[in-house]
Amino acid sequence: MTITSTNQAQFFASLKSAIPSYASLVDEVAETLNVSMDSAYRRIRGEKLLDFEELRILCQRFNVSLDKFFSLNSNSIMFQGKTNTYQDDSFMMWMEDVLAQLNLVNSFSHKHVYFLVKDMPPFHHYYHPALAGFKFFFWMKSILLFESLKSVKFSIADNHFEKYREITQKTIKIYNRVPTSEIWNEEGLNTTLRQIEVYHEMGLIKNPEDTITLYNCVLEVIDHLEKMAETGKKSILGHPPTEESAEYKMYLNEIVLGDNTFMAELGETKITYLNHSVMYFIGSTDQKFNESMFKNLENLMKRSTLISGTGEKKRKQFFNKLRKKVEIKLSRVDLRIDTND
Known part of the structure; x- marks a missing residue:
């Protein structure tokens, strides 16, 4: 299964909806992954692809399913x-x-x-x-x-x-x-x-x-x-x-x-x-x-x-x-x- 810039952009769009309206997605991503603001922006824009460890950390931090990342059409429902x-x-x-x-x-x-x-x-x-x-x-x-x-x-x-x-x-x-x-x-x-x-x-x-x-x-x-x-x-x-x-x-x-x-x-x-x-x-x-x-x-x-x-x-x-x-x-x-x- 391949990570693409397209589904990575969709993944970050789903993360945006999971944080309070007053919070900044780039700030949250930078802090969660312990990277610079510029590196966070590059990942959000899809210019730098996430590795699987970063993906795991983000999914855990924002309580989202990998199904969202890969746009899988499964019958499973993720609960936290x-x-x-x-x-x-x-x-x-x-x-x-x-x-x-x-x-x-x-x-x-x-x-x-x-x-x-x-x-x-x-x-x-x-x-x-x-x-x-x-x-x-x-x-x-x-x-x-x-x-x-x-x-x-x-x-x-x-x-x-x-x-x-x-x-x-x-x-x-x-x-x-x-x-x-x-x-x-x-x-x-x-x-x-x-x-x-x-x-x-x-x-x-x-x-x-x-x-x-x-x-x-x-x-x-x-x-x-x-x-x-x-x-x-x-x-x-x-x-x-x-x-x-x-x-x-x-x-x-x-x-x-x-x-x-x-x-x-x-x-x-x-x-x-x-x-x-x-x-x-x-x-x-x-x-x-x-x-x-x-x-x-x-x-x-x-x-x-x-x-x-x-x-x-x-x-x-x-x-x-x-x-x-x-x-x-x-x-x-x-x-x-x-x-x-």
């Missing part, structure tokens, strides 16, 4: 992502990776994210410190298997949120600047509600009053989501939208249960993130794959009801059903407390 490292700082690493991906999306002038909701998106848990603290504790104890939490029970008073307060606030700030379309189903709250319920039943929540508080936090988040859907704008819990608040579209699909697929538009490029291992994602910039995924999302949105900015009756019915789910859980906790007393 991270997995649980089972280290003490693995959760912070996960938080930093999520923030980095959002910063990348936000760096483009044209940007939009689409979320096919199975579980309430993690960002919505961040609106409430107590609820975020519970989710962080659950992820670290039951998913990341932190040895230090093996015999620890959850307590709001222990403030599991505080260590991650700064990065959580940064994440919410960036997320609220990115236009978003979410396709929901009535099952979207089930995972979080079930996690609270199971921890309560297993005695992994120290104080039953904390269980009640967590359910009330979920109700406050539901109220906030309804306000965002009503205004069609993102905002911080308890605050109205600001000039920086991005568009928020919420669709209701009563037939299809989502799978937490997350797609981002970055200029002319699309990235699809697929969920794995509960909280991790792998991403692909494969053009054919992304165009197919985007058409699927478009079809789902066409067959869904837009309940943000319009559809007031449907919107109220939907959020009232979500509240009813939480109220049923709350009533069961109250009964347990009365019995124990």
Whole structure:
């Protein structure tokens, strides 16, 4: 297989779409290959052909497939992502990776994210410190298997949120600047509600009053989501939208249960993130794959009801059903407390 100046130029064109709009391709190439600016320009223009080691380094740095370089028409789809490292700082690493991906999306002038909701998106848990603290504790104890939490029970008073307060606030700030379309189903709250319920039943929540508080936090988040859907704008819990608040579209699909697929538009490029291992994602910039995924999302949105900015009756019915789910859980906790007393 021969490297030509033509497919090398096409390769660098694909790299250009993989970096933030404010970044310089020649600067990135020069730094990655440790060559001069002139040498980088010559490679980008196809005047100097890349060797295979340089090709490997660039593909690794920019997370692109060799298929793109050789214009191969294969059925393979290249994904990149991270997995649980089972280290003490693995959760912070996960938080930093999520923030980095959002910063990348936000760096483009044209940007939009689409979320096919199975579980309430993690960002919505961040609106409430107590609820975020519970989710962080659950992820670290039951998913990341932190040895230090093996015999620890959850307590709001222990403030599991505080260590991650700064990065959580940064994440919410960036997320609220990115236009978003979410396709929901009535099952979207089930995972979080079930996690609270199971921890309560297993005695992994120290104080039953904390269980009640967590359910009330979920109700406050539901109220906030309804306000965002009503205004069609993102905002911080308890605050109205600001000039920086991005568009928020919420669709209701009563037939299809989502799978937490997350797609981002970055200029002319699309990235699809697929969920794995509960909280991790792998991403692909494969053009054919992304165009197919985007058409699927478009079809789902066409067959869904837009309940943000319009559809007031449907919107109220939907959020009232979500509240009813939480109220049923709350009533069961109250009964347990009365019995124990």
